[in-house]
Amino acid sequence: xxxxxxxxxxxxxxxxxxxxxxxxxxxxxxxxxxxxxxxxxxxxxxxxxxxxxxxxxxxxxxxxxxxxxxxxxxxxxxxxxxxxxxxxxxxxxxxxxxxxxxxxxxxxxxxxxxxxxxxxxxxxxxxxxxxxxxxxxxxxxxxxxxxxxxxxxxxxxxxxxxxxxxxxxxxxxxxxxxxxxxxxxxxxxxxxxxxxxxxxxxxx
Amino acid sequence: xxxxxxxxxxxxxxxxxxxxxxxxxxxxxxxxxxxxxxxxxxxxxxxxxxxxxxxxxxxxxxxxxxxxxxxxxxxxxxxxxxxxxxxxxxxxxxxxxxxxxxxxxxxxxxxxxxxxxxxxxxxxxxxxxxxxxxxxxxxxxxxxxxxxxxxxxxxxxxxxxxxxxxxxxxxxxxxxxxxxxxxxxxxxxxxxxxxxxxxxxxxx
Amino acid sequence: xxxxxxxxxxxxxxxxxxxxxxxxxxxxxxxxxxxxxxxxxxxxxxxxxxxxxxxxxxxxxxxxxxxxxxxxxxxxxxxxxxxxxxxxxxxxxxxxxxxxxxxxxxxxxxxxxxxxxxxxxxxxxxxxxxxxxxxxxxxxxxxxxxxxxxxxxxxxxxxxxxxxxxxxxxxxxxxxxxxxxxxxxxxxxxxxxxxxxxxxxxxx
Amino acid sequence: xxxxxxxxxxxxxxxxxxxxxxxxxxxxxxxxxxxxxxxxxxxxxxxxxxxxxxxxxxxxxxxxxxxxxxxxxxxxxxxxxxxxxxxxxxxxxxxxxxxxxxxxxxxxxxxxxxxxxxxxxxxxxxxxxxxxxxxxxxxxxxxxxxxxxxxxxxxxxxxxxxxxxxxxxxxxxxxxxxxxxxxxxxxxxxxxxxxxxxxxxxxx
DNA sequence: TATGAATGAGGCTTCATTCAT
DNA sequence: TATGAATGAAGCCTCATTCAT
Numbered sequence: 070x071x072x073x074x075x076x077x078x079x080x081x082x083x084x085x086x087x088x089x090x091x092x093x094x095x096x097x098x099x100x101x102x103x104x105x106x107x108x109x110x111x112x113x114x115x116x117x118x119x120x121x122x123x124x125x126x127x128x129x130x131x132x133x134x135x136x137x138x139x140x141x142x143x144x145x146x147x148x149x150x151x152x153x154x155x156x157x158x159x160x161x162x163x164x165x166x167x168x169x170x171x172x173x174x175x176x177x178x179x180x181x182x183x184x185x186x187x188x189x190x191x192x193x194x195x196x197x198x199x200x201x202x203x204x205x206x207x208x209x210x211x212x213x214x215x216x217x218x219x220x221x222x223x224x225x226x227x228x229x230x231x232x233x234x235x236x237x238x239x240x241x242x243x244x245x246x247x248x249x250x251x252x253x254x255x256x257x258x259x260x261x262x263x264x265x266x267x268x269x270x271x272x273x
Numbered sequence: 274x275x276x277x278x279x280x281x282x283x284x285x286x287x288x289x290x291x292x293x294x295x296x297x298x299x300x301x302x303x304x305x306x307x308x309x310x311x312x313x314x315x316x317x318x319x320x321x322x323x324x325x326x327x328x329x330x331x332x333x334x335x336x337x338x339x340x341x342x343x344x345x346x347x348x349x350x351x352x353x354x355x356x357x358x359x360x361x362x363x364x365x366x367x368x369x370x371x372x373x374x375x376x377x378x379x380x381x382x383x384x385x386x387x388x389x390x391x392x393x394x395x396x397x398x399x400x401x402x403x404x405x406x407x408x409x410x411x412x413x414x415x416x417x418x419x420x421x422x423x424x425x426x427x428x429x430x431x432x433x434x435x436x437x438x439x440x441x442x443x444x445x446x447x448x449x450x451x452x453x454x455x456x457x458x459x460x461x462x463x464x465x466x467x468x469x470x471x472x473x474x475x476x477x
Numbered sequence: 478x479x480x481x482x483x484x485x486x487x488x489x490x491x492x493x494x495x496x497x498x499x500x501x502x503x504x505x506x507x508x509x510x511x512x513x514x515x516x517x518x519x520x521x522x523x524x525x526x527x528x529x530x531x532x533x534x535x536x537x538x539x540x541x542x543x544x545x546x547x548x549x550x551x552x553x554x555x556x557x558x559x560x561x562x563x564x565x566x567x568x569x570x571x572x573x574x575x576x577x578x579x580x581x582x583x584x585x586x587x588x589x590x591x592x593x594x595x596x597x598x599x600x601x602x603x604x605x606x607x608x609x610x611x612x613x614x615x616x617x618x619x620x621x622x623x624x625x626x627x628x629x630x631x632x633x634x635x636x637x638x639x640x641x642x643x644x645x646x647x648x649x650x651x652x653x654x655x656x657x658x659x660x661x662x663x664x665x666x667x668x669x670x671x672x673x674x675x676x677x678x679x680x681x
Numbered sequence: 682x683x684x685x686x687x688x689x690x691x692x693x694x695x696x697x698x699x700x701x702x703x704x705x706x707x708x709x710x711x712x713x714x715x716x717x718x719x720x721x722x723x724x725x726x727x728x729x730x731x732x733x734x735x736x737x738x739x740x741x742x743x744x745x746x747x748x749x750x751x752x753x754x755x756x757x758x759x760x761x762x763x764x765x766x767x768x769x770x771x772x773x774x775x776x777x778x779x780x781x782x783x784x785x786x787x788x789x790x791x792x793x794x795x796x797x798x799x800x801x802x803x804x805x806x807x808x809x810x811x812x813x814x815x816x817x818x819x820x821x822x823x824x825x826x827x828x829x830x831x832x833x834x835x836x837x838x839x840x841x842x843x844x845x846x847x848x849x850x851x852x853x854x855x856x857x858x859x860x861x862x863x864x865x866x867x868x869x870x871x872x873x874x875x876x877x878x879x880x881x882x883x884x885x
Numbered sequence: 886t887a888t889g890a891a892t893g894a895g896g897c898t899t900c901a902t903t904c905a906t
Numbered sequence: 907t908a909t910g911a912a913t914g915a916a917g918c919c920t921c922a923t924t925c926a927t
Contacts (some may be wrong), residue, residue, distance in 0.1 A: 073886090080887095101921060102922065110888080113889060113890095113922095114887065114888055114889065117924090229445075229451075233437075234434070236434070239437070241433075247433075254430070261472070262468055262473055265468075274920060280911090284912090305897085306897070310914095315913085317913080317914065318912070319911080322910095399905095484907095485907085506710075510900075511899090521910060522902090526907070633860045634861055640872075642842070646842065656837045660896080668880055669877055672876040672878075673873055676869075676872055676873070684927085715917075715918090723892085724893055727891055735918095
């Protein structure tokens with residue numbers, strides 16, 4: 070990467086991280102492109118050289134932040150040699166993600182509203198890792214499924230159910246302790262998740 | 274109700290139904306208060322006599338539409354004398370709601386994005402039925418729970434899990450057939466719901 | 478005055494005193510007719526039965542409050558038999574007014590901006606006392622002038638100069654202590670006033 | 682100054698002079714920012730690039746117009762070598778200003794309502810001359826005071842008294858001939874001013 | 886590639902005034 | 907006489923986007 074390319078990347082990254090900060094502190098609607106450009110230290114016109122509009126930069130942020138999160142969880146899982154079943158792996162990842170988001174509620178707030186199946190699949194499937202450290206999570210999941218002792222009936226549906234359940238419940242549990250604080254909700258939630266997996270498992 | 278009150282109610286209802294139409298056709302963000310007033314056939318200032326702002330009218334719409342929907346489902350359930358267990362009752366209501374929303378995707382689109390636990394509880398609990406035909410759904414649910422042969426461990430959490438799961442999954446299934454058309458998703462979904470209920474049931 | 482007239486007077490007085498309170502606390506521009514009516518406990522339409530618009534009620538307030546103030550000062554002067562010369566009388570009245578306004582800065586703020594010669598003359602000359610206790614100050618002044626041992630050359634101009642000087646200086650001195658606190662400014666101010674009077678005095 | 686800066690200055694000046702015209706013909710309250718922008722031939726948003734709001738542009742106009750006026754008067758004084766005493770200098774400047782405002786009643790109307798001590802000091806003291814031709818009048822005054830044969834006791838108070846007296850009296854005299862046409866009022870007024878100066882003068 | 890001045894549509898909200906009751 | 911619902915003009919201000927430099 071030459072010096073010019075380097076500078077361009079810096080500008081883009083600066084815009085991305087500034088936008089994230091503003092979106093999470095002031096909210097998406099109340100953040101203007103002007104704000105982003107000014108805080109990123111670039112001209113307003115420059116924004117348009119890198120992103121089509123506010124929605125464009127938001128979507129790119131969601132994809133990037135989600136992937137970062139899943140990558141972190143997955144890398145952590147790789148170190149746990151003692152976790153062998155698909156069920157335990159999935160619970161481990163969920164638990165990791167929940168703890169992470171509990172620590173970083175600002176990120177939760179940003180991602181959660183957008184972590185629906187549609188965007189999720191778009192984000193994690195179509196997402197082109199831009200870095201060696203980023204992972205195509207969807208294929209990782211399929212590999213995990215295939216490696217298991219059990220055969221999963223319709224793994225996509227199973228993932229869908231789990232993601233929607235977890236994604237929508239943790240939001241209010243972590244941010245508002247409703248209907249229970251996340252710590253107390255976990256047992257109920259994991260019990261449901263394990264049930265979902267069992268229902269989809271058939272002997273190979 | 275005298276003539277004046279009558280007229281006021283008409284104005285308010287006209288604003289509510291116009292707002293619903295515009296929110297569902299053009300989207301919330303792209304609907305302006307000006308649009309609502311103009312289409313409702315009243316002056317712009319009149320809007321502010323009845324609602325504080327766009328968010329206010331939206332919240333009132335959510336509460337009203339949700340209640341209407343649940344009331345309809347509940348009334349239908351009352352006619353099914355053969356459905357006796359809590360589990361069957363809940364499944365019946367969910368099934369009724371799904372079919373209803375499948376027929377009325379515009380309503381689904383409007384409600385789904387807002388049917389989170391927080392708003393749901395606010396909408397259905399604090400909601401003051403404005404009409405003899407409207408129902409306080411939350412107390413109906415608690416009555417159903419108490420009447421059952423089983424005791425439910427933490428009925429609020431159970432309801433929370435079910436609502437979040439159903440609320441977030443049907444959206445993409447009905448509107449985008451993703452990951453499956455709603456018809457095919459139902460068995461999986463109901464299976465999970467029944468499991469959730471069983472997990473929370475203890476002998477009395 | 479019959480009961481109906483009584484009630485009308487009460488309404489009008491309520492509107493006047495409410496308007497005064499709002500003008501002085503929130504400012505004239507930021508006070509709406511709606512505010513006045515609501516706080517006075519009458520309907521919005523009722524306002525228009527008594528006053529033409531916001532300017533109308535303001536002018537009536539200025540006239541009323543000014544007269545009240547001058548009347549108070551004049552009545553106080555009447556008790557001071559030892560004050561005999563015109564010069565001393567004028568200084569006494571000014572001193573009384575300043576002390577009064579210093580105690581009641583809200584009133585000062587309201588009156589001062591309007592106590593220009595034009596409005597003053599209109600207010601105090603055309604002002605029809607509405608009450609036995611109110612005084613036509615301009616004729617009182619002319620009587621005082623005629624009673625003095627000296628003849629005053631152009632008493633109207635003299636009054637004009639004094640009023641403009643005092644009216645415009647005390648505002649910033651009392652409210653902002655600029656360029657001096659009113660207590661320290663008084664000697665300078667009274668010295669100028671006495672000079673003005675002397676310049677206009679001729680032997681009879 | 683490059684072409685861009687040149688254009689910006691033109692825009693700003695256009696807005697300033699348009700605002701002045703509208704304020705003086707239609708009044709401050711009845712002039713909207715829309716009006717100013719439209720008449721200046723710029724977009725509404727452009728206004729906000731240069732001024733915070735209507736009050737901001739008004740204050741800048743007062744400062745600018747006042748300074749312009751005083752500068753003109755002062756430059757004229759500099760040519761009168763025969764005027765040597767402070768008293769004569771001040772009277773000369775006042776006379777010059779009065780004649781000028783008598784010729785330009787629109788300007789009088791605009792400035793007079795705002796030429797209170799507070800704004801005057803702010804305008805003439807804090808005012809940063811934007812042009813070689815503009816003068817910091819307050820320091821000019823202090824120099825004049827120090828150069829005089831007499832020592833002035835509290836020159837700030839003296840200036841305050843003179844400005845308030847002159848500022849408030851000429852308004853009604855010039856615009857309404859009340860209580861006398863300005864020509865006839867002058868002798869009385871200058872007599873008072875000279876008295877004020879004498880009162881403040883002490884032997885060095 | 887980078888800038889930021891300029892734009893003007895469009896949003897929100899307030900309010901004086903009217904008028905049917 | 908009294909009310910207050912209704913109106914819509916009018917004001918303020920923001921902002922995405924363009925374009926000349």
